[in-house]
Amino acid sequence: MSSEDSQYRLGVIYVALSALAWSLSGIFMRSISADLPTIIFLRGLVSGTTTLLFFFYLERGRAWPILKAIRWPTILATLFSAGSMISGLGSLYYTSVADAMVIYATVPFVTAGLAFLFIGERTSRATLIASAVAFAGVAVMLTDAGSGGSLLGKGMAAIMTLTVAALSVVMRQYRGVQMLPAMALSAYLCSFSTFWFASPGMATIQDIGLIFLFGIVQNALGLILYTFGAKRIPAADASLITALEVPLTPLWVWIFMAEVPPQATLIGGPIVLLALFGHIFVEIRRNRTPLPATTQPCP
Numbered sequence: 001m002s003s004e005d006s007q008y009r010l011g012v013i014y015v016a017l018s019a020l021a022w023s024l025s026g027i028f029m030r031s032i033s034a035d036l037p038t039i040i041f042l043r044g045l046v047s048g049t050t051t052l053l054f055f056f057y058l059e060r061g062r063a064w065p066i067l068k069a070i071r072w073p074t075i076l077a078t079l080f081s082a083g084s085m086i087s088g089l090g091s092l093y094y095t096s097v098a099d100a101m102v103i104y105a106t107v108p109f110v111t112a113g114l115a116f117l118f119i120g121e122r123t124s125r126a127t128l129i130a131s132a133v134a135f136a137g138v139a140v141m142l143t144d145a146g147s148g149g150s151l152l153g154k155g156m157a158a159i160m161t162l163t164v165a166a167l168s169v170v171m172r173q174y175r176g177v178q179m180l181p182a183m184a185l186s187a188y189l190c191s192f193s194t195f196w197f198a199s200p201g202m203a204t205i206q207d208i209g210l211i212f213l214f215g216i217v218q219n220a221l222g223l224i225l226y227t228f229g230a231k232r233i234p235a236a237d238a239s240l241i242t243a244l245e246v247p248l249t250p251l252w253v254w255i256f257m258a259e260v261p262p263q264a265t266l267i268g269g270p271i272v273l274l275a276l277f278g279h280i281f282v283e284i285r286r287n288r289t290p291l292p293a294t295t296q297p298c299p
Helices: 003-022 025-029 034-070 072-095 097-105 107-120 126-144 150-174 180-194 203-228 237-240 245-257 263-285
Strands: none
Touching: 003 203, 003 237, 003 245, 025 072, 025 097, 025 107, 025 203, 025 245, 034 072, 034 180, 072 097, 072 150, 097 107, 097 126, 097 150, 097 245, 097 263, 107 126, 107 150, 107 237, 126 237, 126 263, 150 203, 150 237, 180 203, 203 237, 237 263, 245 263
């Protein structure tokens, strides 16, 4: 097995596990009674600190020089990551989990377009086929998408989709840049943005415990895994695999919180899963050819 193929397989595993961690967001959002700014504020502190501690553990003596060398690619990743977290939690708070995930399911198409426009990365035939099948599943799910949920929630889901796509492209283009600091900083930026509106003193002990788990298990772990995986595979592939959240997030809420998704979601969700798992199966069996020189990261 070639080194390129090994890196691709490892990237697929990391990104798939990050999607699994992120798919727990609906359960946490439905279990916590605190208001949205308080959730974002406290979760950001927990997630940012966890990610930063892991970064210092991983890099040890190189940590401070890496932080001092932060440049605009890291800043861009920070902004896009923070935007995706705030809009993602907002979409789950203001609309149904199924509605938010249906809109987010378009992220592979948005990512493929941005990757082609900004870094010249062409999407493989297998990814295009998988995206077409996933789109068919999304189209089925959209037949019930207008049945409920606020316009604000759906708008925030659209912002989440765009920022996640942009983050995938930045991390792919600058995969030689250490991005864990960006993930930690983005969590802190979420806390800073909501500090003025949060009421942590009003949160119950149960809420604080759940937010603590929310920050570590769902957010920090997901960010760490995604950071390691996204730089190893094409941006469109990364976004397609993270779309595993689409059927899994409402599934967990349905199983554990009794929030029954629309019938169309129950039909379209398995189609999306079929496309994603089929794509993963095909891609990990084939060698990945090196990227053209035009898509190599800047020194």
